[in-house]
Amino acid sequence: MSRPGTLGELRASGWRSRPVKEEVRANAVARMAAGRPLVDGIVGYDDTVLPQLENALLAGHDVIFLGERGQAKTRIIRSLVDLLDEWSPTVAGSEVHDDPYHPISQHARLLVAERGDETPIEWVHRERRFGEKLATPDTSIADLIGEVDPIKVAEGRYLADELTIHYGLVPRTNRGIFAINELPDLAERIQVGLLNVLEERDVQIRGYKIRLPLDLLLVASANPEDYTNRGRIITPLKDRFGSQIRTHYPLDVDTEMDVVAAEARPLEAEGLRVSVPSFMAEIVAEISHQARRSPHVNQRSGVSVRLSIANYETLVANATRRALRLGETEVVPRVCDLDALVASTAGKIEIESLDDGREEQVLDRMVKGACLEVFRARCRPERLAPAVAAFDEGLVVDTGEDVRTTEYAQLLSQLPGLRETLGDLGVGETPAEVASAIELVLEGLHLSKRLNKDSVGGRASYRARG
Numbered sequence: 001m002s003r004p005g006t007l008g009e010l011r012a013s014g015w016r017s018r019p020v021k022e023e024v025r026a027n028a029v030a031r032m033a034a035g036r037p038l039v040d041g042i043v044g045y046d047d048t049v050l051p052q053l054e055n056a057l058l059a060g061h062d063v064i065f066l067g068e069r070g071q072a073k074t075r076i077i078r079s080l081v082d083l084l085d086e087w088s089p090t091v092a093g094s095e096v097h098d099d100p101y102h103p104i105s106q107h108a109r110l111l112v113a114e115r116g117d118e119t120p121i122e123w124v125h126r127e128r129r130f131g132e133k134l135a136t137p138d139t140s141i142a143d144l145i146g147e148v149d150p151i152k153v154a155e156g157r158y159l160a161d162e163l164t165i166h167y168g169l170v171p172r173t174n175r176g177i178f179a180i181n182e183l184p185d186l187a188e189r190i191q192v193g194l195l196n197v198l199e200e201r202d203v204q205i206r207g208y209k210i211r212l213p214l215d216l217l218l219v220a221s222a223n224p225e226d227y228t229n230r231g232r233i234i235t236p237l238k239d240r241f242g243s244q245i246r247t248h249y250p251l252d253v254d255t256e257m258d259v260v261a262a263e264a265r266p267l268e269a270e271g272l273r274v275s276v277p278s279f280m281a282e283i284v285a286e287i288s289h290q291a292r293r294s295p296h297v298n299q300r301s302g303v304s305v306r307l308s309i310a311n312y313e314t315l316v317a318n319a320t321r322r323a324l325r326l327g328e329t330e331v332v333p334r335v336c337d338l339d340a341l342v343a344s345t346a347g348k349i350e351i352e353s354l355d356d357g358r359e360e361q362v363l364d365r366m367v368k369g370a371c372l373e374v375f376r377a378r379c380r381p382e383r384l385a386p387a388v389a390a391f392d393e394g395l396v397v398d399t400g401e402d403v404r405t406t407e408y409a410q411l412l413s414q415l416p417g418l419r420e421t422l423g424d425l426g427v428g429e430t431p432a433e434v435a436s437a438i439e440l441v442l443e444g445l446h447l448s449k450r451l452n453k454d455s456v457g458g459r460a461s462y463r464a465r466g
Contacts, residue, residue: 003087007100008117010089017101020084020129020175020215021060027083028057039079042072043262044255045247049076052245057083061242062198062218064183064233070304071247073221077132077179080219084126088175092120095167096174096212097129104174104212129176131169135186141193144168146205165205170197175215183220184232191234194218198240223302249292249305256285259305264312267320267331274316274331277436279374279425283338284312286370291349296362298350307348314344322401330432335439336400336458338367368447375444379421384441386416388450391464399439400459405431408438 004010018026031038037046038054053076056063065073091098091108098108100121112119133144141147149166170178180186180194196202202213220241222233238244250256260281267274288311291303318340319333342363351359395414409431412418421441427433442462446453454461 003121003123004089005121006117007112007115007119007121010100010121011117015089017099020177020217021057023085024057024080024083024177024217025060027085028054031083038083039076040082041262042076042079043258044250045072045076049245049247052243056243056245059242062220062240063243063245064220064222064238064241065245065247066222066224067247068223068249068302068304070302070306071249072305073247074179074181076247077177077181077219077221078130080177080217081126081130084129084176086126087123088126088129089121090124090175092122094122096171096214097124097176099175099215104214126176129173131173131176131178132181133169133179134181135183137185137187139186139190141190142166142168144170144190145193145203146171167205170194170216171203171212171214173216174212177217177219180218180220183222188232188234191237195236195240198237249288249303250285253282253285253289256288256305256308257281260285260308260312263305263309264316267313267316269320272320272323272329272331274320275433276312276316276333277425277427277433279378279440280315280333280436281312282374282378283335283367283370283440284308284315284341286373287311287341287345287366290366290369290373294362294366296352296358296365298352301350303349307345310344310348311341314340326402326404328405328432330405330430332405332430332432332436334399334436335371335443336460338371339458341367371440371443372447375440375447378425379441379444380424381448383417383420383424384445384450387418387441388445388464390415391451391462394464396461396463397438397442398459398461399442400457402459403435405435408435411438 004013004015028038032054038050038057042050053063065076067073088097089100091100091103091111093111094103094105094108096105098105100112100119103109103112133139146165146168149164183191196204197214197216198218201215202211204211250259257278285308288303288305288308291297291307292299297303315333315337316331318337320331322337323329323331342360345363346359351362397411412434418438418441422434422437425437425440427437442451443453445451446462450465451462452465454463
């Protein structure tokens with residue numbers, strides 16, 4: 001249906017003006033009543049963050065999210081745009097999305113006074129009603145609130161004329177949602193400029209004797225470490241946020257795996273079939289959880305979920321490279337591919353100063369800890385006792401990037417109990433899946449001190465202890 005094009009047609013259509021927080025609340029209520037999530041694509045916050053966010057929006061609060069890096073703060077904030085009406089009317093030519101019924105800028109007031117019901121109306125999509133600013137030390141009041149436009153002055157207008165104002169990001173997001181990321185990095189004197197926005201709901205620009213009664217939902221994010229050390233949020237500003245919501249990393253490995261499955265970019269190559277066993281994905285997620293518990297990793301800086309995503313992508317990439325080198329078409333990551341994770345991990349964790357220079361050793365311990373954890377959770381030790389006995393009789397198994405998947409298949413007959421363990425691991429009997437499962441079993445038996453392992457370069461040999 002065609003939308004009203006003038007103020008008179010808008011009145012006749014029955015459209016009702018409402019504050020942005022009331023608009024967000026109504027759309028949030030509709031979502032919750034329909035059983036839909038408040039924001040889409042967010043995993044692991046159903047029982048923690050999202051209920052608090054629902055309460056904040058129903059209460060009409062401005063919100064600040066506190067959390068370490070990689071905890072989906074920005075994604076949640078940007079998802080709030082979907083809680084605005086898809087289209088909203090504004091006075092044509094308005095820089096501040098003037099409400100046609102209650103214009104606040106001089107341009108809109110004069111136009112409505114002059115043309116009345118013939119005032120032209122534009123319809124603004126909700127994406128244009130969202131403003132965002134990454135707080136940096138060089139951010140100025142002019143960026144956020146506004147400044148004199150020298151071009152407009154040069155055109156002949158007086159400085160006292162309100163039309164000489166160049167509005168900043170905050171007024172230009174009037175009747176919408178404005179977000180400030182990393183709020184503590186904003187200079188304290190600039191934070192003062194936001195006090196009126198949050199409490200009196202207006203802004204003051206330079207020496208102009210004007211008051212713009214803005215209609216905004218203000219959302220901010222901050223890292224707790226930055227909050228206390230690198231910068232701070234001034235107390236009067238912090239006090240004006242209605243709700244403070246603490247985000248967190250995935251609380252369990254399964255949730256971390258769900259996030260990775262949703263975010264990791266699939267690797268597609270002509271002629272190759274890529275498959276990642278669930279136990280390998282679990283190892284990747286467990287590595288991040290090991291890092292978050294490690295005393296050798298700086299926990300104040302956090303271990304982002306981006307670590308799991310990057311490691312998963314690197315794992316698949318290395319398995320693909322190995323398959324291409326060996327002329328194979330089945331791409332299935334193995335334990336030997338975990339060595340490639342050094343490159344994707346090094347830049348995402350901060351090693352404590354006492355452990356400087358030992359990054360690879362710290363990572364190696366985390367990878368081994370993850371493999372052992374998954375092995376113990378997935379495999380039954382009693383089923384592998386006959387396999388260990390086969391090693392005691394002199395069996396030696398070589399693994400590594402240069403070992404073809406077909407070479408692992410013969411081990412099914414040499415290692416009793418292995419087929420049952422493959423079932424525990426949830427893999428079939430394709431050569432690539434068998435190879436992946438066997439490497440995990442061998443590594444798990446070694447880490448459980450039931451086999452010895454000799455490793456040189458990218459190859460490893462498993463043999464009996466003693």
